[in-house]
Amino acid sequence: MTRQLPQSVDATQALLQDGAYVADRSLATVLYLSLTLGRPLFLEGEAGTGKTEIAKVLADTLGRTLVRLQCYEGLDVASAVYEWNYPRQMMEIRLSEATGDRDREQLAADIFDERFLIERPVLRALKPDMAGPPVLLIDELDRTDEPFEAFLLEVLADYQVTIPELGTIKAPEPPIVIITSNRTREIHDALKRRCYYHWVPYPAVERELEILRVKAPHAPEELSRQVVAFVQKLRDMDLYKLPGVAETLDWADALTQLDKIALTPEAIDDTLGTLLKYQDDIAKIQGSEARRVLDEVKQELAGQAARSAS
């Protein structure tokens, strides 16, 4: 099932909603721009704010193929773009020697043929696809080093790669490119300039509650409210790693699995590991601090309920 690209910001928001992705208007606007004007989308933000998810939802709702390139340090052209199939090439050379039917020039041309080319994600994203141009997700670009970034410039500017033995391969239709970064280092401006930049923040209370309703429908309403309020409080605290939306969802799931219908200090202490990922942070929150925050949360929620009732 393939779908047309959305024709307005509203349509983009609706599209994301179909994919069970709760997006801010700002994100929908930037995504719409990127889709209509064919420029990559550069998403930066803390871990667990749903950057990678956007590409998946997009591929899913538009019915396109998702091509994912997970970045790591030392990622090179051989594992990102293409590689020759050396064993088969050697076999070919041996075979032609055995039969002696080809001269060297001919052999060279035969060896560096598309038959012996192993496609890696970037090349696959540039090739025509039955379902339309694929969605190319370049995940956690900050993990690679500068040389790979520089290489990406050519790909992102012209949607083409050059293979010395074959020539230049250009995408008939540009793929949809989504780049994400956790900002463990600054990405060079030259690359950002070719993209639409968007910082994905932690969601506000209502937005996070909405996400929870969509993604964790089995969590009781009361529990969801408390979970969101608690997490939002934690984000204002001085922690080494603040919990993202992914952690909120995990936590709500864990509490639901334990049949909790509301937060209790014991339940928090037992499940804090799904929310906070550093021992220092857990030690800081566990026990009395969790109790204090929970009391605050309960008071606030009670206050809200009283206001809305009156």
Next chain:
Amino acid sequence: MTPPPSDDRMSEGEPREAGGRLAENLMLFARTLRAAGLPVGPGRVLQGVEAMQAVGIERRDDLYWALHAVFVNRREEHPLFDQAFQVFWRNPRLLDRLSQLALPEAPTDENQQNRREIARRLAEALASQQDGEHEQREEIEIDAAHTWSQQETLRTMDFEAMGQAETAEAKRAIARFRLPVRPMRTRRYRPSQHPGQADLRRTMRAALRAGRDDIPLQWRHQRRRPPPLVMLCDISGSMAQYSRMVLHFMHTVTRDRDRVHSFVFGTSLTNITHHLRHQDVDEALAKVGGTVTDWEGGTRIGHCLHTFNRVWARRVLGQGAVVLLITDGLDRDNAEGLAAEMERLHKSARSVLWLNPLLRYAGYAPKSLGARAMLPYVHDFRPVHNLASLSELVDVLSAPMDRRNSEIAVWRAMIA
């Protein structure tokens, strides 16, 4: 579609095609951003027009985020853009004030004239559009507090100019500079004559070129590269006599290799990497002297390391970074929380080198609370007895780390 608010500039019923005034306004807006310090070039303006045409001008927030995606490139630029947008697309009269507030440093005369010129032209251009429109005065408080220097100026620093001889010496010294940390193996390869890993690609090409019966293997080796370097330098009162020399060292290192981040701290932490990128050492030091405001005051090592761990560690300690900590370990806060922060730093960096220039005599023992808190978490400790020249600093830092009879064990024994 929600109807746009009546005071919106976009509500004037202009054609969707951003010909004419809207494009012109966008250009002026870009100019305002540039004056405020965002790197906005003509290419961006074209992108901006494109983006504006794509989302339309019916909704203010759509236009906002569309232009945001084009003009903003880092998170820090967001507040500046936000203010400029609010002011520009609402009340151009405030622009005068904005453009004056938006100067991060004292402009030269010519500069100032330029900016005034721009602001005036801006005001004129906007005023001509506003003819017939209801004149309205709005009191908008411009909160410029978070856009540039957050601190009041407490104390800045003047450095005497570096002599030519000194600069030459710096270059010679830095040529000898070796961190006592081995260069890291990367996952990239270089061709090699000696057996290592087989380089099949080169092998295949060579085979075709030679056309012999056998296929001789070609080799490759892993490239090595010095790790990223993060320098944290104490500039409190007790370190006063070294700060100029150490900054000189930081500047020379920054110019010499890539992936260097520099911070100074006294009572608060300041990132000075950007300033040190100036080619000219005097200019760089003058910039640092003018930006940093806690020269020769007290030291709050624990507090500053906490800031570093929280705000910067994840961004600069990637890819196996080495931390060079230059401090005397004398802490005003009685080393409160210092051990915990040192432990965190120790866990996130590949190695932590502590250079202590406190000692003017040889019988130093790490007795102060700060030193006792820090010593367990450093991989290497280098006290210097007389830190008078850059070349000495380089020598001390370049001395190889001998693991077997490492001095660090001796130092640690002293605090046990």
